[in-house]
Amino acid sequence: MGTLGTLGVILPTQFALPYRIYERKIMSRGHVVVTGASTGIGEATCRRLVDEGFSVLATARRTERLEALRAEIGCEIATADLTKEADVVALAEAARAFGITALVNNAGGAVGLDPVAEAKPADWLAMYEKNVVGTLRLTTAVLPDLRKNGGDILFVTSTAAHEAYKGGAGYTAAKHAELMIPQTLRLELVGEPVRIIEVAPGMVKTPEFSKNRLGSDEAAEAVYAGVSEPLLAHDIADVIAWTLTRPRHVNIDSVIVRPVAQANSWTVARTQ
Numbered sequence: 001m002g003t004l005g006t007l008g009v010i011l012p013t014q015f016a017l018p019y020r021i022y023e024r025k026i027m028s029r030g031h032v033v034v035t036g037a038s039t040g041i042g043e044a045t046c047r048r049l050v051d052e053g054f055s056v057l058a059t060a061r062r063t064e065r066l067e068a069l070r071a072e073i074g075c076e077i078a079t080a081d082l083t084k085e086a087d088v089v090a091l092a093e094a095a096r097a098f099g100i101t102a103l104v105n106n107a108g109g110a111v112g113l114d115p116v117a118e119a120k121p122a123d124w125l126a127m128y129e130k131n132v133v134g135t136l137r138l139t140t141a142v143l144p145d146l147r148k149n150g151g152d153i154l155f156v157t158s159t160a161a162h163e164a165y166k167g168g169a170g171y172t173a174a175k176h177a178e179l180m181i182p183q184t185l186r187l188e189l190v191g192e193p194v195r196i197i198e199v200a201p202g203m204v205k206t207p208e209f210s211k212n213r214l215g216s217d218e219a220a221e222a223v224y225a226g227v228s229e230p231l232l233a234h235d236i237a238d239v240i241a242w243t244l245t246r247p248r249h250v251n252i253d254s255v256i257v258r259p260v261a262q263a264n265s266w267t268v269a270r271t272q
Contacts, residue, residue, distance in 0.1 A: 028053060028054060028055040029052065029053040029054050029245070030054050030055070030101040030102055030151075030244070031054070031055045031056075031057070031098050031099045031100050031101045031102070032049050032054050032055070032056050032057070032100075032101065032102040032103070032104060032244070033056075033057045033059065033091075033095045033098070033100050033102070033103045033104065033142070034046050034049070034056060034057070034058050034059065034104040034106060035059050035060070035082060035103075035104065035105055035106050035107035035138065036060055036106040036107035036108065036156075037058035037059055037060045037066065037069065037077075037106070038058075038060035038061070038062045038065035038066060038069070039060075039065065039206065039207055040204075040206035040207060040233050041106055041156060041201070041204065041206065041233045041236045041237065042058070042060065042104075042106040042107070043058075043065075043069060043233065044232075044233035044234045044236065044237035045104055045106065045236070045237040045240050045241075046058045046069060046073060046075055047072075047073055047234075047237065048234065048237035048238065048240070048241045049237075049240075049241060049244070050073045050074065050075060052241050052245065054102075054244075055075075055076070055098075055099075056073075056075040056076065057075065057076040057077070057078060057094065057095060057098045057100070058070070058075045058076070058077050058078075059077070059078045059079070059080045059091055060079070060080070060107070061079065061080070061081045062079075063077075063079045066078075066079060076098060078090075078091055078094045078095075082107055082130075082134030082135070082137060082138055083129050083130065083133070083134050085137065088134075088137040088138050088141055089141065091138065091141070092138065092141035092142050095141075095142050095145070096142075096145055100142055100145055100146065100151065101146075101149070101150070101151040101152070102146075102151050102152040102153070102154065102244060103138065103139065103142055103146070103151075103152070103153050103154065104154045104156065104240060105135045105138065105139060105153070105154065105155045105156060106156040107130065107134060107135070108130050108131040108134075108135070108156075108174075108175075108178070109127070109130050109131070110127060110160075110168075110170075110171040111123040111126055111127055111170065111171075112170065113167035113168065114167065114170070115166065115167055115169075116169045119169065119170060123170055124170040124173065124174075127170050127171055127173075127174040128173075128174050128177065130174075131174040131175060131177070131178045132174055132177045132178045132181075135155065135178055135181060136181060139153060139181060139185075143194075146194050147189070147192055147193075147194055149193075150193035150194065150248075151193075151194055151195075152194070152195045152196075152197060152244055153182070153185070153194065153195070153196055153197070154197040154198075154199065154240060154243065154244065155178065155179075155181065155182045155196075155197070155198045155199070156199050156200075156201065156236070156240070157175055157178055157179050157182075157198055157199070157200045158171075158175045158200055158201060158202075159200050159201065159202040159256060159258065159264070159265055160172045160175040160176075160265065161175035161176050161178060161179040161198075161200055162179075162200060162256065163264055163265055165264075165265040165266045166266070168265065179198065182196045182197070182198045183198075186251075186253065193248075195248075195251045195252075196251065196253070197243045197244075197251065197252050197253070197254075197255075198253065198254040198255070199236065199239055199240055199243065199254075199255050199257065200254065200255065200256045200257065201231060201236050201257050201258075202231065202256070202257060202258030202259065202262050202265070203223075203224070203227065203230045203231060203258065203259055203261075203262045203268065204230065204231040204232065204233060204235070204236060205224050205230040205231070205232055206232075206233050225270065226270030226271045227259070227261050227262075227268060227269070227270055227271075228261070228271060229259055229260070229261065230259050230261070230262075231257065231258070231259045235257070236257060239255055239257055243255065
């Protein structure tokens with residue numbers, strides 16, 4: 001048995017995946033770099049964009065996760081830690097060689113739920129470095145190519161960028177700061193062929209975000225206890241893909257996405 005490629009060629013089954021990768025490269029809708037691609041929203045975004053016909057360069061710190069993703073969907077990969085300047089320089093060079101037409105800034109994360117009175121400056125600095133400075137480094141590194149050739153820069157922020165909640169000051173401070181990057185860029189680049197987009201997720205159940213923040217599987221599960229349908233990573237990937245596939249004259253400035261069960265960060269309908 002063989003596989004029928006979209007170009008009408010019957011392929012032996014063992015060659016089907018490599019051929020589909022080749023098809024995507026020559027028929028690509030664009031070349032998107034996705035950060036934080038080893039898990040959660042980043043991984044789901046890579047999968048969705050490949051399905052939509054984009055070529056994807058997936059980047060994260062964990063090489064083995066990226067290699068597994070490449071084997072499944074045929075994306076390009078580049079291992080990088082966005083808190084390290086040398087890694088960002090190398091990644092920007094890889095993005096240029098890739099022919100970048102869009103950047104999805106998804107990497108980031110939260111640490112702890114300490115009230116302000118008990119805040120740990122080291123945790124605040126770590127969140128600022130991951131969410132703000134790392135995002136800034138890569139954005140400025142690839143911006144010249146996107147300004148020259150046209151393209152998109154999408155920021156996956158959070159509803160934490162738009163509100164405050166008890167125990168969340170360090171994370172909301174970092175996300176509010178991150179939000180200033182797209183809001184200011186939108187003003188500074190108006191009239192240029194670069195779309196600036198923000199997608200701000202609310203409660204999204206992913207394998208690692210809450211676990212990394214709270215330190216255990218049990219604490220992470222408690223975040224979603226009694227919520228029958230939290231958002232999942234593919235829900236946010238769906239919104240990201242929608243914003244990137246609008247006509248070029250349409251800029252989706254900002255989208256806040258929550259599950260129906262959530263009104264804001266502290267008001268959630270639970271069954272128990």
